[in-house]
Amino acid sequence: MSSIEIEGGHRLYGEVQVQGSKNATLPIMAAALLNSGISILKNYPDIEDVRQMKLLLESLGCRIILEDDQMIIDSQPAAETVLEQDVTGKIRASSVLLGPMLARFHHVKIAQPGGCRIGKRPLDIHMNVFKAFGASWSMDENFIEVECTRLHPAQIRMSKRSVGATENAIMTAAYIKGRSRIFNGAVEPEIIALCDYLKAAGTFIQIDDDNTITVEGRECSHASIDIPGDRIVAGTYMGAVTACGGRLKLSGVRLQDCRGFLNVFAGMGMQLKNDGIEAVTITMDGRPSAINMVETEPYPGFPTDMQSIVMACAAMASGRTVIKEKIFDNRLGAAVQLNRMNANIHVRDNTACINGVERLKGAAVMAQDLRGAAALLIAAMSAEGVTYLNNTEYLDRGYVDLCGTFNRLGARIHEK
Ligand code: EPZ
16 A cells, blocks of 8 residues: 655646546557557556556457557457456456457456446446347356357447446447447547547447437558547646646646536636647636535536545635535545545535535545545645545556656655
8 A cells, every 4th residue: 555645735836748538548448459450549648547458458469569658559469358357357447348359259258347446336238238239248246248149230228328338339339330329328528539549440430419329330440549638637637726726737638628627616716728729727826615516427517537626625615515426326435534634524315515624634544546536635735734645556547647746846745
């Protein structure tokens, strides 16, 4: 268990190049299995979840070369259709290998995926997708197995806008000749990036305003993609400035991808100015203001991945904020840890009622998931005194050197 010591009370100044999106990179790596040629991913983030996905693909037989900031994947040698626990258990994103492996090999057996403890995270919607394409599945506490003799195009209505299940549906459909349609699909920027990769490889994909996604499978061949900036990482820096004060220039992120939370930080008092193509300057002076109420929703609503970071900012805001977590059934765990830092947060029925306090106080706290870890780090950087944050390996799953970057911007973080 790794831990760090943070001395709070330092404002942040400087510039940050936002890393490539983790949640775009992972499904695009999986989709490379569908490609009969070479896939080139530019601007991928060198983080633990991507390293784990690389191991997964290599255990299937893929050849992967990392050159400069490019990942080059040749999936032609892939032949394995079974993935054991030792790698799939570490990341939830292993679930998006199901679609490509089923489409290409007509059989896939993977150990139950792992990932953050933010709720039950069942896979029933994924299984309904595969059934619609003509496959059958079985599952126990250790493995998921999906197989088919032949796959056919499908018309699928998603019961929930599940990001992973939509990604599996698109990737499976991309390998099947004929037209499939996905109704009520998720359309997060990360899914748009996946579609951009598949279109570059030759697939026809159209997304309508009512979240209907039409896919016509064609032979997928050589494709390269520029991974877009990670909107949640950009939001993490916005949360840090809102909590600590200061002025940052963020480059490499598209503002339209951040629609769901820009207004939240603006409501707290963060100033934002366009500063060139895919660049913004964010400034914060004084104590954040409370924002009354915010609810997590599928894109373009307020994203669940920003929820604990906004909670940390609200914990020190002037006034009362209510945050309702409507996507996951157990993702308010940061409240318990923030209360150890003198916060005043009450949680009931997936709703957190946050009465902002003048100043948080340093304490010993424990990270329990990726974005919760970022939220506690932000709280510690703004708190009075010293905080000891444990389980910081969560940060490495989704951020490239977050502590080193914050130190470069003026924070005082000592990695033990
Ligand atoms: C993706 O997870 C992201 N992960 C998550 O980011 C993100 O929080 C989530 O989408 C929501 O936006 C990756 O892209 C690797 P879902 P995913 O399927 O696909 C329920 C991070 O911090 N559900 O959209 O697993 C599910 O339990 C991570 O980067 C079912 O009930 O999320 C949840 O309540 C954390 N049955 C809701 O739907 C299913 O079959 C949304 O889940 C599938 C999902």
